[in-house]
Amino acid sequence: MPSIVVLGTQWGDEGKGRIVDLIASRTDLVVRYQGGNNAGHTIVTDGKKIILHHVPSGILRENSLSLIGNGVVIDPKVLVAEIDALRSAGYPVSPSNFLISERAHVIMPYHREIDLLREKRRASGRKIGTTGRGIGPVYEDKYARRGIRMLDLTEPEAFRNRLVSVMAERNAYIEKVLGAESLDPERVYEEYVGYGEVLRPFISDVSAIVRRSGDEGKRILFEGAQGSLLDIDFGTYPYVTSSNAGLGGVFSGTGAVPALISSIVGVAKAYTTRVGEGPFPTEESGEIQDALRREGEEYGATTGRSRRCGWLDGVALNYALRTNGVTAIALTKLDVLSGFEKVKICTGYGYNGSVTKEFPASLSVLESCEPSYEEMDGWDEDLAGIKSAEHLPPNALRFVKRVEELTGVPVWIVSVGPQRDMYLELRDCVVSR
């Protein structure tokens, strides 16, 4: 069964959108399985930059159906705007190429409000640095069994009753705990029932389509958002997002069964970035960080914040590969390392006089460990037009091979620029044309 998962192996922004767009030219369906519009997935095509927050990154490929699974949380206002923007850019979006799970939870205005108010109240040093999109509060409501699902927006009577009772509780929290003004349920109802009308044609039983497509032997690509170090279970808790960005999210978030999956592609940047707060052992400061940010244009696709930058962290990467059963790596942004005299990979964490290769669960250990680095000679050549391994500068190829040796996982794709054709395949181990 030729279905694959594409997920991030770092703290997000690894280039998942770019890799999904590339592979989606060879698949029948792309299914997003978790996260919401905290995601920003960039695809550059014909010089145009398209940033997707909700819509799967296969939408630009005519051959592929795009689905949003039940594990995703949806801000309908943002989704409607995104559909409009895609249409204006010349990409038709209709129920014939895009569907949303009826079971996906809806990000409501009070979720955004709570997210922002909580972040504002947190003392400096305790902020999570969320994207402010209401992600934590919406997943919280899902698990507290007081969520609103996409289907609810299309059943006005039941929706109103549910909303009134849920908002009574949420408004009390906003007023009494967060000290802000409550929201008017009637206005929220009017606005959201309107989104239900607009989105009704797209709302469907996505898990049934996934199952049927799997049975028919179609190629399905499951698209992750965020990265496994932001996963609620395996990430750097509590500096994480509120969903399973890793492999587990595929099953709970789409209804896919494990036997469907033949490959798990882990997207890894050739260095590391993080946006928001939380531990980051290989974070650099000064000229190295500045150069990585400048050359890699490391500014958030969702919030525009500067991304924190540092060298590739082999310890964290190995942990992500293990916890997701990654079978092949897509290594992105190798071109950004061109021009560095020396490039480094972290191969261990020094803590309390010894060096470990295990990624610690303890935040205090992570925050105080000293990365130990392997240093390699860099290269100067522009990698943009390179299409095969033998044309890579020897030191760049050595870097890629070293990633394979340190992880024991083959590198399938090497991305050497943001444009669609700027990549090479080192082997045809995953999805062939």
Ligand code: GDP
């Ligand atoms: P995602 O959230 O994982 O999809 O990643 P983002 O889109 O947030 O960030 C990745 C950024 O790197 C985007 O601006 C991409 O256009 C860009 N990008 C992706 N792959 C490459 C690459 O190989 N080289 C360069 N220079 N840029 C890349």
Ligand code: IMO
């Ligand atoms: P993509 O899919 C990078 C980070 C936020 C914050 C933490 C929690 O583009 O890789 P949240 O709003 O989810 O409650 O914020 O997670 N974060 C991301 N960082 N890329 C993302 O998505 C992210 N989505 C959330 O910056 O630190």
Ligand code: MG
């Ligand atoms: Mg992103």
